[in-house]
Structure formats: structure tokens, C-alpha cells
Amino acid sequence: xxxxxxxxxxxxxxxxxxxxxxxxxxxxxxxxxxxxxxxxxxxxxxxxxxxxxxxxxxxxxxxxxxxxxxxxxxxxxxxxxxxxxxxxxxxxxxxxxxxxxxxxxxxxxxxxxxxxxxxxxxxxx
Amino acid sequence: xxxxxxxxxxxxxxxxxxxxxxxxxxxxxxxxxxxxxxxxxxxxxxxxxxxxxxxxxxxxxxxxxxxxxxxxxxxxxxxxxxxxxxxxxxxxxxxxxxxxxxxxxxxxxxxxxxxxxxxxxxxxxxxxxxxxxxxxxxxxxxxxxxxxxxxxxxxxxxxxxxxxxxxxxxxxxxxxxxxxxxxxxxxxxxxxxxxxxxxxxxxxx
Numbered sequence: 001x002x003x004x005x006x007x008x009x010x011x012x013x014x015x016x017x018x019x020x021x022x023x024x025x026x027x028x029x030x031x032x033x034x035x036x037x038x039x040x041x042x043x044x045x046x047x048x049x050x051x052x053x054x055x056x057x058x059x060x061x062x063x064x065x066x067x068x069x070x071x072x073x074x075x076x077x078x079x080x081x082x083x084x085x086x087x088x089x090x091x092x093x094x095x096x097x098x099x100x101x102x103x104x105x106x107x108x109x110x111x112x113x114x115x116x117x118x119x120x121x122x123x124x125x
Numbered sequence: 126x127x128x129x130x131x132x133x134x135x136x137x138x139x140x141x142x143x144x145x146x147x148x149x150x151x152x153x154x155x156x157x158x159x160x161x162x163x164x165x166x167x168x169x170x171x172x173x174x175x176x177x178x179x180x181x182x183x184x185x186x187x188x189x190x191x192x193x194x195x196x197x198x199x200x201x202x203x204x205x206x207x208x209x210x211x212x213x214x215x216x217x218x219x220x221x222x223x224x225x226x227x228x229x230x231x232x233x234x235x236x237x238x239x240x241x242x243x244x245x246x247x248x249x250x251x252x253x254x255x256x257x258x259x260x261x262x263x264x265x266x267x268x269x270x271x272x273x274x275x276x277x278x279x280x281x282x283x284x285x286x287x288x289x290x291x292x293x294x295x296x297x298x299x300x301x302x303x304x305x306x307x308x309x310x311x312x313x314x315x316x317x318x319x320x321x322x323x324x325x326x327x328x329x330x
Contacts, residue, residue: 011245013235056266082249086252086257088261105154105157
């Protein structure tokens with residue numbers, strides 16, 4: 001069965017880029033969101049296997065959205081995708097419950113490497 | 126005559142170097158996104174009247190695409206804006222998406238989204254460098270993107286900056302894509318208080 005992914009980013013271009021990479025590598029993009037609060041709602045509705053989450057978004061930022069999602073489902077698998085790769089922000093995201101961090105811009109092989117690792121890690125827990 | 130006191134030569138030199146490194150990371154981010162070579166043609170740091178930016182283009186009535194982002198932390202506030210002249214903006218979208226869009230479609234939602242993400246990545250890389258220098262995490266606002274006459278865009282930026290005069294200390298980077306015939310400009314304008322934070326952190330008199 002294909003892994004089901006929710007793609008969260010306020011830029012339609014970046015959602016398309018990430019979705020294309022995932023779909024071309026045998027995954028299913030079950031939904032998209034363009035705000036942190038939209039991500040929380042879509043996660044509750046879709047229960048995806050994995051979420052890719054931007055940080056800087058309107059309404060609610062990605063790190064707060066991770067906290068809200070993890071509060072509701074501690075087994076949620078979330079990979080952050082942001083151009084802000086500062087160590088303190090990476091640590092904040094991981095402390096909030098994200099499983100890994102992709103720094104934009106990224107190449108397709110790096111996205112698949114991280115997404116696959118997170119899907120496999122949590123599958124064995 | 127600028128109404129703003131000019132920082133010492135050493136401080137301007139230090140800012141130029143910070144700008145150089147920030148610009149290098151921003152350009153690297155753009156280069157990785159486009160998978161193309163991008164060259165920095167100018168980096169500069171100086172107090173200038175902001176209207177001088179018009180001379181980099183064909184005056185205030187020239188059409189441009191602008192991405193505008195505010196970087197911030199408790200002790201830091203600075204505005205960044207990325208400007209592409211009209212023909213180059215559509216070319217940049219084409220290079221990022223590998224699709225032909227034409228000059229008249231640069232104002233469509235998808236094209237603006239591409240430019241917004243380019244600004245997001247470039248400004249994010251620039252701010253990451255500043256964060257390392259300052260030893261504090263920096264966040265930034267949601268990028269705003271617009272396609273308009275340069276004069277109209279600059280007016281709204283000046284209002285947002287709430288400057289007491291039209292002069293500001295500006296870190297400027299000009300860059301070109303040699304293969305794509307594209308050029309763009311990245312500007313960073315720190316607030317006066319932020320400049321003091323930067324100078325204290327790097328300990329330059």
C-alpha cells in the first residue's frame with residue numbers, strides 16, 4: 001500500500017514540487033494545506049502516514065502546528081521543510097515532535113531519503 | 126546630505142563582509158533551486174536615499190516583481206526585498222518550473238507563488254547566516270509578493286519601514302544567471318537598533 005502523505009506549505013509552487021517528488025517515488029499525496037491551522041485540521045481529517053511541514057506560514061507557523069498535531073496524535077510522523085535551517089529552529093521543531101528536518105532548497109533524492117527513513121523508523125516502533 | 130550618521134569605515138566594512146557572506150548563501154540557495162550557475166555582480170553596504178534604487182532599473186514606472194520579507198527576533202529587525210525587473214521575473218519562473226509561461230502571465234497565482242518561494246529560500250539562507258553571526262535564532266514573516274510599478278512598490282515599502290527620512294543603511298546584492306540572461310537584486314535594510322546589536326555582537330567600533 002502506498003504511504004499517504006499530507007503536504008503543508010503556503011507556496012503552491014513548493015507544494016507542487018514536493019508532491020511531484022513523492023508521487024514519482026510511489027507515494028500518495030492525500031491532501032495539502034497552506035497554513036498551520038489548516039494542517040492541524042487536515043491531519044485530523046485524513047490521518048496520513050506522514051506530513052511534510054513548512055515553518056513560515058500564515059495563521060499558525062509550522063512548529064506550533066507540529067505541537068498541536070502531536071498533542072492529538074503522539075505517533076504522528078512529521079518532517080519539517082524550511083529554508084530556515086538554523087540549529088535552534090531545528091531543535092525547536094524536533095522538540096515539538098518532528099522526526100526530521102529538510103532544508104530548502106532540496107533535491108528529490110534527499111527528500112525521498114528522509115521521508116523513507118522516517119516512515120521505516122516509525123513503522124518498527 | 127544624509128540625515129543619518131554614517132558608521133565608521135570599520136563598521137561599514139564589517140557590514141559589507143556580513144552582506145557578502147549572507148548574499149553568498151542566498152545565491153547558493155537560488156543556484157541549488159534552479160540547478161544553474163548564479164553569479165554575484167555587486168555587493169555593497171552604504172547609507173543611500175532609497176529612491177536611488179530607481180536608477181538600477183528604468184525609473185519608478187518600470188514594472189517589477191518584488192518579494193518582501195521581514196526578519197526578526199527579540200533584538201533584531203530588518204527588511205529584505207528581492208526585486209526582479211519585468212522580463213527577468215517571468216524568465217526566473219520559467220527556469221524554476223521548466224515551463225514556458227510568457228511575460229504576460231507573471232502576475233498569475235502560480236507564477237507569483239514561484240517568485241515567493243524563491244524569495245523565501247534566498248532570504249531564509251541570508252537570515253541563517255546572520256543568525257550564526259549573531260548567535261540568536263531569527264524568524265521571518267510570511268513573504269509578500271507583488272507585481273507592480275517600482276515606484277508604487279517602493280512607496281509601500283517606505284511606509285512599512287516607517288523611516289524618519291528616505292535614507293537608510295542598505296546592504297545590496299546584484300546577481301545574474303549567466304546562462305539564463307536573468308538579473309535580480311536583493312536588499313537588506315536593518316533598523317538602527319539592529320545595527321547596534323550587530324556591531325556589539327561582532328565587537329567592531
